[in-house]
Amino acid sequence: MKKNMTCIVCPVGCQMTVEEKNDGTYDVTGNTCKRGPKYAVAEMTNPTRVVPTTVVIKNAMLPRLPVKTAQPIPKGQIFDAMAVINQVVVQAPVKTGDVVLKNLLGLGIDVVATRTMNKF
Amino acid sequence: MIYDVVILGGGPAGLAAAAEAKKQGAENVLILERDRELGGILNQCIHNGFGLHTFNEELTGPEYAERHINEIVELGIPYLLNTMVLDMVEHGDLKVIHVINENDGYMAIESKAVILTMGCRERTSGAIGIPGYRPSGVFTAGTAQRFINMEGYMCGKEVVILGSGDIGLIMARRMTLEGAHVQAVCELMPYSNGLVRNIVQCLDDYDIPLKLSQTITFIHGKDRVEGVTIAKVDERLKAIPGTEEFIPCDTLLLSVGLIPENEITRHAGVEMDPRTSGSVVGELRQTSMPGVFACGNVVHVHDLVDFVSQEAVLAGKGAAKYLKGQLNADVDFTTVNGDGIGYVVPQKVAIKNVDDSVTFYMRVRQVFKDKVVNAYIGDTIIATKKEKKFLPAEMVNFKITKDILAEYPSGEIRFVVEEAKK
Numbered sequence: 001m002k003k004n005m006t007c008i009v010c011p012v013g014c015q016m017t018v019e020e021k022n023d024g025t026y027d028v029t030g031n032t033c034k035r036g037p038k039y040a041v042a043e044m045t046n047p048t049r050v051v052p053t054t055v056v057i058k059n060a061m062l063p064r065l066p067v068k069t070a071q072p073i074p075k076g077q078i079f080d081a082m083a084v085i086n087q088v089v090v091q092a093p094v095k096t097g098d099v100v101l102k103n104l105l106g107l108g109i110d111v112v113a114t115r116t117m118n119k120f
Numbered sequence: 121m122i123y124d125v126v127i128l129g130g131g132p133a134g135l136a137a138a139a140e141a142k143k144q145g146a147e148n149v150l151i152l153e154r155d156r157e158l159g160g161i162l163n164q165c166i167h168n169g170f171g172l173h174t175f176n177e178e179l180t181g182p183e184y185a186e187r188h189i190n191e192i193v194e195l196g197i198p199y200l201l202n203t204m205v206l207d208m209v210e211h212g213d214l215k216v217i218h219v220i221n222e223n224d225g226y227m228a229i230e231s232k233a234v235i236l237t238m239g240c241r242e243r244t245s246g247a248i249g250i251p252g253y254r255p256s257g258v259f260t261a262g263t264a265q266r267f268i269n270m271e272g273y274m275c276g277k278e279v280v281i282l283g284s285g286d287i288g289l290i291m292a293r294r295m296t297l298e299g300a301h302v303q304a305v306c307e308l309m310p311y312s313n314g315l316v317r318n319i320v321q322c323l324d325d326y327d328i329p330l331k332l333s334q335t336i337t338f339i340h341g342k343d344r345v346e347g348v349t350i351a352k353v354d355e356r357l358k359a360i361p362g363t364e365e366f367i368p369c370d371t372l373l374l375s376v377g378l379i380p381e382n383e384i385t386r387h388a389g390v391e392m393d394p395r396t397s398g399s400v401v402g403e404l405r406q407t408s409m410p411g412v413f414a415c416g417n418v419v420h421v422h423d424l425v426d427f428v429s430q431e432a433v434l435a436g437k438g439a440a441k442y443l444k445g446q447l448n449a450d451v452d453f454t455t456v457n458g459d460g461i462g463y464v465v466p467q468k469v470a471i472k473n474v475d476d477s478v479t480f481y482m483r484v485r486q487v488f489k490d491k492v493v494n495a496y497i498g499d500t501i502i503a504t505k506k507e508k509k510f511l512p513a514e515m516v517n518f519k520i521t522k523d524i525l526a527e528y529p530s531g532e533i534r535f536v537v538e539e540a541k542k
């Protein structure tokens with residue numbers, strides 16, 4: 001399978017082509033430096049992303065608290081993660097780094113608050 | 121009471137400038153902020169990708185803001201919230217700032233130095249004039265960002281985004297994650313105005329098409345948006361007849377650029393630069409009015425908050441030097457944008473105020489590959505900046521050491537995009 005992708009490791013943004021060979025390894029072309037293929041293979045085998053979003057907060061100045069996954073999660077599970085995170089309701093006060101949801105989707109990764117919100 | 125430094129705006133620029141001024145010896149520092157909290161636009165930018173340069177980690181906007189706010193609290197710098205600055209006038213050696221807030225009503229605050237950090241605001245649809253009624257469902261991307269991320273109000277289901285600035289790209293992903301369907305991002309220019317990393321992580325990741333060289337020619341719907349007509353444009357950016365396509369949608373987000381918020385600056389009589397829509401500044405971000413400094417998006421629109429913080433440190437240093445009577449008022453060098461360069465900041469340099477180097481910020485006018493930016497004084501190239509690619513979306517920062525500048529008594533530094541010499 002051939003795939004075109006843009007390397008985002010540095011601002012040059014090389015247009016790369018990645019091809020899976022029969023032995024399961026990858027052929028990468030279009031990169032300018034070694035970091036390109038490393039990124040490309042990670043993107044092909046296990047792409048991950050940090051998911052920043054919000055949860056409902058009660059008794060605070062605002063109705064939403066910004067949160068993020070403490071570590072990157074597999075890209076394919078982002079929408080499942082959103083469905084679970086959107087059920088979370090927390091009470092003020094909350095501090096940056098407080099865990100608002102433990103062990104998201106059994107991944108062993110927590111969802112944490114990204115700002116402090118006092119009781120209002 | 122007469123303040124040493126008053127800061128107009130409590131965003132990242134204002135916070136970092138206040139902290140630096142205080143650390144450099146300014147005693148009575150005050151921050152004025154019209155919003156209900158400090159942090160500026162960062163409070164609504166809940167995505168990660170801030171602070172890679174400053175803190176060496178990838179923070180979200182609110183996390184980046186909180187670090188700066190904590191520093192203000194630790195330094196014991198006072199601030200007034202819900203306080204709108206109306207005006208600033210020069211009065212002898214002092215600056216008088218007219219403000220209004222609910223508790224104190226109208227106040228005139230006197231200060232020896234002032235740092236302008238009012239940030240920027242978004243261009244609106246009126247400013248670009250798309251034909252059609254003015255139905256509900258048209259938002260600037262930043263307004264939608266605030267509604268969704270802070271107020272918890274989801275503003276649409278079927279979305280088209282006009283303009284590929286970073287805020288538009290970030291919102292394409294954000295709305296998709298919250299269950300909306302983003303049909304397309306239309307960009308008038310043949311290249312995106314957003315960072316490559318945002319195009320990949322916000323559009324490519326979710327298969328959202330980026331339609332380059334296309335624009336919206338009509339907004340359909342009377343009460344609520346019902347759809348938009350998009351069309352391809354020619355080299356002169358005019359819509360090409362026969363290429364129209366109707367896209368049904370209930371929401372249109374506009375991400376068509378930012379303008380520095382400079383009503384107060386202009387009214388005060390500070391010299392402006394039409395290229396940046398910000399004030400003309402020196403190496404320590406001093407403006408044409410003695411004791412008045414400016415930094416952050418109010419000077420020129422930055423794409424990365426890290427550079428805003430760096431610039432703010434310069435302004436804070438400058439204000440502290442001014443208070444001690446150590447700010448040199450010479451203009452040894454002026455800067456000019458030559459071929460391929462849209463603007464250069466700072467516009468003036470006094471060499472005596474420079475520690476070891478000056479970083480010049482500039483934007484290229486179009487995408488350049490395998491080129492360099494050369495800095496000339498007269499016919500001599502004094503420094504060269506190499507980059508595999510220069511993009512209008514990514515501000516170029518070009519550092520020139522004091523040693524190099526000191527070889528010339530004075531002059532005009534001209535920045536030009538050229539072929540790399542073999």
Ligand SMILES: Cc1cc2nc3c(=O)[nH]c(=O)nc-3n(C[C@H](O)[C@H](O)[C@H](O)COP(=O)(O)OP(=O)(O)OC[C@H]3O[C@@H](n4cnc5c(N)ncnc54)[C@H](O)[C@@H]3O)c2cc1C
Pocket residue numbers: 128129130131132133134152153154155159160161162165170203204205206237238239240241242261262263265286287290378381384415416417418422423424425426428
């Ligand atoms: C909608 C939007 C989204 C953005 N998203 C990103 C992003 O995702 N990533 C990124 O790196 N950069 C982003 N930026 C750029 C971002 O603005 C800068 O990186 C940075 O926040 C600029 O800092 P600043 O302090 O100059 O301005 P701001 O953060 O805008 O702060 C200016 C402050 O001044 C206050 N103010 C203005 N006028 C007055 C007045 N008359 N009286 C009192 N207070 C006043 C404002 O309320 C505000 O708090 C975004 C900009 C906008 C407009």
Ligand code: SF4
Pocket residue numbers: 007008009010011012013014031032033034035036037
């Ligand atoms: S391949 Fe290397 S040079 Fe090209 S974008 Fe990736 S990191 Fe940058």
